[in-house]
Amino acid sequence: MLEREAELAELSALAERARAGRGAVAVIEGPPGIGRTAMLDHLAQTTGMRVLRAQGSLPEREFGLGLVRQLLEPVLATADTRERARLLTGSAELALRALDPRAVTPEGDFAALHGLFWLLANLAEREPVLLLVDDVDWADRASLGWLAYVARRLRELAVLVVLGRRGGAFRDDPAFVAARTLSLRPLSETAVRDIVGESDEAFAKECHRATGGNPQMLDRLLESLARHGAREADSVAWYASRALSEVIRYRLAELPPRCLEMARTLAIASDALEMDSVEARQAAHLLAESGLTTGGAAPRFVHEFTAETVLAGMSADEVEKAHAEAAKHLYDKDSEAEKIAKHLLETAPGDEVWRVIVLAQAARTALSREDAVKAGELVCRALREHPADPRDLLDMLAATTPWFDARRVADTLTEVAAGIDPHQDPELYAQAYSVLAQAVSHGGRPVEAHEILERAAIRVRGRDCALVLTAQRLALSTANLATWNPRADWETVPMGDTPGERALLAIRAFLSAARGDIGEGVHLANLTLDRGVASDHTIFPAATAAAGALLYCDRVPEAIRVLETLPRGLPTVVLLTDAYLRHGELAKAAALAESMLELAPTPLLRRNDPLLIAGLVDAYVLCGDYDRAERALARYPMYDGDHGWNRARFLLSQGKLRIAGGRVAEGTAALLEAGRRMVAWGWDNPAMGNWRSLAATGVYALGDHARARALAGEEVEIARASGLRRSLGVSLRVAGAITPGAAGLKLAREAVDLLEGLELAHALIDLGTAEHMAGAVSRARTALRQGAELAERCGAGPLARRGHAELRRAGGRPRGGYLTGARALTASERRVALLARQGHTNRQIAGRLQVAVRTVEIHLTSVYRKLGITARTDLATALR
Template structure:
């Protein structure tokens, strides 16, 4: 049936398609009730696109396929991969696109757990980008309200980044709660172009009645058809078929017959037409309705109890009645027809039919994923075979990177229920899968059940640890503490029997939940006393020990550094890499091994980029920001903090966002941009955070206290800083290098006119710093004490600090000490001697990007009678943070595509940053970048 009254709808689609061909991708949602003509509109748009040289890839959602992993994605993208030569397929899956290979079964089954944790949708995005390089793409998804959860993740990811690709994403769905939920979650914040299909007018209905029933149909009869079908094209077509079959004359006198042909009556008419074709046709139609759109004729025949020949005959008869299509594989002509046939049975009969369908498919060696939708619909019967198949389907779904589907299969397997011996392992697997699917509250509940159902000691400890870490990630620290206590209780008395990895995990959970670090260190020392090698588990344990020792300050900086360097030697582990990088880099930073810490963090970022794990990338970026801040590399620190905070509209804000915001506040304060820092506090709602029960969260009130101090709010600043101090000291974290709250609290005491408290705290700070022995911490403590000591004692403190940092990589602290020393010398009447430290401090502050400190140095130089150098307004200093990050990678030989994949940007964004960088640096290409962005010599 040709389209009527759809010219405006198609014109709207053609408009955005033209934009997509020009490289400005977009998402269009065609919305309308069942039968309104969405599929016909999509077909017409696809035909038009092919005429423009656009490659069209199509898919359709199905009620039965909603729990098949990446069902929509595989319909869309598997055909071009399958049709490509091996060389072309390798090109399409090159780089980050290779992360998508598991979706199409191109992976090692033994690595399923690792695949499930990777960001597969990131790889799918790049696969689309690779496909679109040679020709524009039209991706069509019909009946999107039935899309599976894993495919929705991809559609959401693509829709948020599609503007930079020559791709049109054309979706069609039925209005209502399901589609509203899709638009609200998957497309939230995207604002797709919506095309709402309207009912046909009376005039259009008249055109179709006269075309498809009788040219002599009169107006009253046509109006009755419009009223009866509500202007719905499918219902109208079915009504006309029924009228034609019954020999109804299209005249006014027969109009009353039409009024009875409403939707319910048309559904009954479809069933009547099927019944008239005989029992074989009825059986075939019912079997097809159960098996769904992907049914093979032999499976339909087997389920219907027909021979292949009888099934072919039945299919032919149904096709002649426009019940099923003539294409292979056979399907119903419209979902409403399938609904009518499927709805003609009871729910109990449906359940039995689906169980039989699963058996039919299994007898034909179908994989477990094909069986799973039917087993989900079957009645629980305590059947171990069902549990086996659902568990196998879950493993397969994980291998494709679809924990949503795996969770559905395992949840149903537990309802079967499984034999007693398998209930613990199934609960454990489901808990882990729910965590992968970001359903953390459910995951914690199920993991608790798994602990109760698990007897073997090692397995039980492992589950308790996983539960504990999950609870910390969801902000339930008190419960995580309980899990840590349970884990320690289970381990007690089994020293030497458990793996190094398990001891490392228990210690890591203890440290995160603020258990006394001395006890953690004592337990780890007992393990380290045994031979420790270079395995990932050994290195993780060493990094945990280094972190704990750095926090307490009970071992020297050199000892801590030695442990952390051993941990950092070797590749970043695939699974627990974030934890090793976190602990070892923090220990190296506190021990003043700043270049080594940054190098480890850079390797961590590389690892997350290779895996396509955007969330771990942002977490490690946050850690790197803190270390770069320590080192005084403020431009890098700001870039890393902003990378950690980078959000896509509509995506949920992660729990680590406040931490990254605190890092950014610290950097902005040091750069003198106090208004921006205040805005970050407000935007990320961290103005009221208190120290919590997890070790890293003290960064938030610390940063807020520093900002308040710089904004001349010393009383509020002191409250924040002393809160942090009590929290950390009570927990055993006393090393000044771990958290520098004392130095800022001293300044707050001074500002409030309490020199006694300031002196006491400053001496305590210096004493603790000398015990640990990290030059940066000692120099900072000396500088702080010099603030409240006048005359020669203060000058001597500053001279010692400057000497300590002569060759230190902590350039910002060195700049502070030099400038403070110069100021003290000038105030002591030694103007000539003050000039050298002030000039050197100004140069360092400028290199670091510490604008406020640099400006204070300039003022002091002017007061001393010198002329400070002018700021550069072009060149490297003129670049934005993002431009500098992109330029550095480009200078190192990375292509735009490489840079985009490394930094989780779109190629067009990279291109824009590079264009701006070339203009500001006054260079013409990559070959000149290295020299143009090189840091000035010290």
């Protein structure tokens, strides 16, 4: 009776009135286990009135006056002859017919109701009567009608009627409107703590959470905990799920079969629950009355372990069948693909086309929110459904391999690939084995990936597909170029007359460039491009690989010309961003990378995120926007499969940002680690990453001048031997900047003769600084002024400011004007600004220029800064 004092006081007052001849009706309501029965027991023991008691039940609901018979039959059965005659005096004699078990009393038989009422009245004449009816919700109609009949006539009787109910079975019956309703609430945490008697508040809190403050469930839980000697808060949930499952099973057992069916549906597929039939609504009402579910149009289990209990009573076949039915039902209702797929994943693979469609749609949705793990699970399952054409699924699966379970992907693809005939569909066969090899490689088994593609190339009939698989094998498993022997993979250089030959040529061109074989790289790249690549195989982008080879052979303008003609897929954008940076088009590089990050399907993109993010970071560092560079750096998700060039390229950009931001030691360490990786994997081409010259500046700033000059000198030798004009110029510039005297000045002058664009600006400023130190003031001013102006045109703010500062120290006067004002706008910024001035919104501008909205916002922010304005309305004046 804890926390029931107010309710007991009210009932005691009503009992006192009833003993005085002023009868009343009270209703105690609450779900099972809340304490209704305990309160009725308490009343029976404490009021001193004669107790008549009955309890409704679903099995007896169809028997007329069944509840009334429970109440009044014992009265006549225990009375002696004289008392029986007294009780049946007058109209009460009519009650005999109603109480005859052989009689069937019609529901509206007024004579029977009248006689039963007078039997109760005659009984109350001698002593006050306490009439207790529990679970009145389940009373038969005739008994409920009699209780209403009595309720209307209690004013002069010494009778207190107390009804216990679960829900609102007769809330609107006029006979009970005046009844005093007492709603029992769950026990509070304080009450549970008092009952538990624990000083450990966490234990009591867990007990309250597990039972919801339901006294019956709390009693069962505490009994189980005491029996097993468990007193830890962490153990409560485990024991609750087992101890209280018995209560759940009992409550379900007393309900009709339709309720169990609905409970199973709720446990397995609540989103497939239908409430559009009378039967369903009745079942939901009964479940709610039993305290198992919430009410309303979308019922849910009250206790989290109810679903576990329901499922425990089902066989594996029943569970699978229920999931299959739920999936089909939701599909027919045109529900969201992810909801349907959730159930399909719990069933065995089938052969219905709609299942593949749903799983593929759900996978695309998961990819769109960057959940590659879920997408991988869904695609794997879709492939096991035996789709007619798995090409798109294979593409999606390839995007998930860095983050999803590589072993599971490999197992799925092994099964799929085994079912493809290499003679009937060699292209699909090649695609399946290419993705399989990627998964195996990401799983840390590069040698096995190499062997998979080698075996696949032998089996496939189509020569072109065999060559594509060979190229893919090289791309995946010869990341360590230090041990690569090109002749072992292809005895003679193919002419590139077919897509397969061009694929092999392109990858050999790229790998040759990567390890520093510049002549071979340029020759094979041009050979690939000269043969045409417009209709090449989609598994391997030959044109992109060939353009990459040109870029990393310091043929920057040529690479840009090729890349700008290709579709803007991720590999193309990665290379084009890098090419624009090398060409000094910083704003263009940043806008391109930002657009790809926003517009591309992100998880498909994230395979090469480190390369794209690295390019974006470099652009921001050169522009002096270090905060934005840090944010871009944080976007890259480092996964275990990162190795070789990807990680090295990322570390290069990280190192440059750290040094630019003043964290020289940290940045230098990142650059040296990038170099260690590049040397170990054979990607030691200064045109791919000039880690030595970059690290040399950091090492020099840390005071180790000898080591710095050694690093820079080593890069000069490598670049000179390889014939890399731009890379040689960069390494000479750095070597000159850290070499004192005439030797350094000579290196700086040679660098100026080799470079162009932004690197030329850098070299001119370094040369001007050295000339000033050597006393050649006039030559210093000329070089510094040219370098600063060129840096301004490229948008390299920090470099331009350094040039201006050195020019002032040399006694010169900076002209400037390229960092601010209309002249400072890049071509892209000017296009955006003009459209904005015409009144177009950011979204409209993005649509017209085919870029991301975010890119438009970035351009406008830069435009406002350069023009010195703060609002769109100022563009009209500022751009005149």
